[in-house]
Amino acid sequence: MFMTNITPVNPVFSNNRHRITFGYMAPEYGSAHRGCDLVPGAVGVTSDIVALEGGIIESVKDTVRTTLNINIASNWTHPDVLGNIVRIRHSDRYTTRYCHLAHGSIRVKAGDRVRKGQVIATIGNTGLSTAAHLHLEVFDNGNRIDPYPFMMGKMTFGLPALPESDFKTSDAMTALMYSAGLIKLTPEQKTRLDLNRDGNVTPDDALMILRVVAGMPANS
Numbered sequence: 115m116f117m118t119n120i121t122p123v124n125p126v127f128s129n130n131r132h133r134i135t136f137g138y139m140a141p142e143y144g145s146a147h148r149g150c151d152l153v154p155g156a157v158g159v160t161s162d163i164v165a166l167e168g169g170i171i172e173s174v175k176d177t178v179r180t181t182l183n184i185n186i187a188s189n190w191t192h193p194d195v196l197g198n199i200v201r202i203r204h205s206d207r208y209t210t211r212y213c214h215l216a217h218g219s220i221r222v223k224a225g226d227r228v229r230k231g232q233v234i235a236t237i238g239n240t241g242l243s244t245a246a247h248l249h250l251e252v253f254d255n256g257n258r259i260d261p262y263p264f265m266m267g268k269m270t271f272g273l274p275a276l277p278e279s280d281f282k283t284s285d286a287m288t289a290l291m292y293s294a295g296l297i298k299l300t301p302e303q304k305t306r307l308d309l310n311r312d313g314n315v316t317p318d319d320a321l322m323i324l325r326v327v328a329g330m331p332a333n334s
Contacts, residue, residue: 118133118137119311120132121185122265122267123265124264125231131276134150134151134152137262148259149250149258149261151249151250153260155243163235166210166261167204169204169209170226170334171203171222172224173201174220174223174287178194182195190242194240195242197214197242197243198217198240198242203283205272207254207271208252209252209253210252210253212234212249213248213250214238214243214246215237215240215248217239219238220235221234222234226242281323283327285307286323286324288303289307289315289317289319292304292307309326
């Protein structure tokens with residue numbers, strides 16, 4: 115797929131305008147291009163990048179300030195070939211990776227919990243790149259697969275609906291009381307209240323619940 119305008123069910127740009135410049139396994143790259151290159155409507159347009167699906171930030175790289183020349187052969191195996199990166203774990207099976215992000219634009223850190231559609235960074239031109247764009251990758255048990263069906267809603271990450279809309283202020287108090295050792299929780303209650311997915315219910319989870327109740331992102 116090459117230079118195709120799409121209207122995804124699950125966008126990755128905040129302006130909801132998407133144009134594929136190089137698709138998964140595009141002939142121009144052969145078997146090496148195991149991702150999807152996108153621009154927000156047109157080359158040169160800037161947009162924030164949003165999470166394709168909710169999950170936990172697995173890793174962040176925001177150290178690359180420059181663009182690598184694609185005409186220099188050694189650059190194709192350079193450690194910074196993908197530029198600045200955010201990787202999100204959506205389940206035991208699926209992760210997504212967002213590449214070539216603008217230096218200094220990443221708004222999340224490892225361990226943060228993000229919602230589907232939450233802004234994570236801004237489109238950039240770092241690493242091996244000829245113009246500002248997003249290189250999007252989807253991993254299934256560590257193997258890269260075509261992101262296009264996920265953007266178009268033809269495939270899903272198989273995740274249950276997030277329960278945040280059901281939270282109340284009393285849930286934050288419950289989390290605080292548990293973290294202080296004043297009450298006990300069932301395993302199901304612990305799973306529900308453990309918003310940052312660190313394996314325990316802590317005051318940080320209580321704060322995240324209060325943010326959700328107030329209509330704010332869980333992480334800020």
